[in-house]
Amino acid sequence: GKSDADAPTLYAKLGGSQGVSRLVDQLIKNIGSDQQIFHYFAESNVTHFRRGLELHFCSISDGPCTYDGDSMQDIHSGMHINEADFNHLVELLVNAMQTLDYSTSTQNQLLSRLAPLRGEVIEI
Numbered sequence: 001g002k003s004d005a006d007a008p009t010l011y012a013k014l015g016g017s018q019g020v021s022r023l024v025d026q027l028i029k030n031i032g033s034d035q036q037i038f039h040y041f042a043e044s045n046v047t048h049f050r051r052g053l054e055l056h057f058c059s060i061s062d063g064p065c066t067y068d069g070d071s072m073q074d075i076h077s078g079m080h081i082n083e084a085d086f087n088h089l090v091e092l093l094v095n096a097m098q099t100l101d102y103s104t105s106t107q108n109q110l111l112s113r114l115a116p117l118r119g120e121v122i123e124i
């Protein structure tokens with residue numbers, strides 16, 4: 001009979017490896033032209049960030065990847081990310097998902113997997 005195992009993974013809905021890679025690229029583009037939060041990324045290595053975020057999105061969407069980077073808390077600690085800036089990054093991600101024409105349901109599924117990480121990223 002039908003079981004959860006028959007349902008497409010969120011990773012598949014995001015378009016698999018190519019989809020996740022396009023999503024991360026679009027998010028990076030949005031961050032690059034953003035006034036409010038670009039400063040956090042000004043000193044970052046884009047290649048490293050792209051790879052880490054692709055792996056992370058792949059693994060939290062039940063794709064065939066294991067994120068091997070540092071914990072969300074370790075990475076973001078010391079950046080003093082506040083709630084408004086967290087919410088702003090989420091907005092840039094939503095914009096990226098809309099640019100890529102993901103359905104609202106797929107968008108909400110990814111957002112619901114990121115939401116529990118809020119407390120590890122926000123510091124003040």
Ligand code: HEM
Binds near residue numbers: 041043072079081
């Ligand atoms: C749930 C939300 C978030 C998730 C899942 C997330 C995830 C990640 C991941 C996977 C990396 C790459 C780590 C690596 O492989 O080394 C990263 C790096 C980074 N994140 Fe986040 N992040 C989130 C929110 C934020 C927010 C709100 C900001 C700032 C407004 C931010 C700023 C950064 C910066 C600046 C880096 C690069 C650090 C470096 O230079 O290596 N993140 N994040």
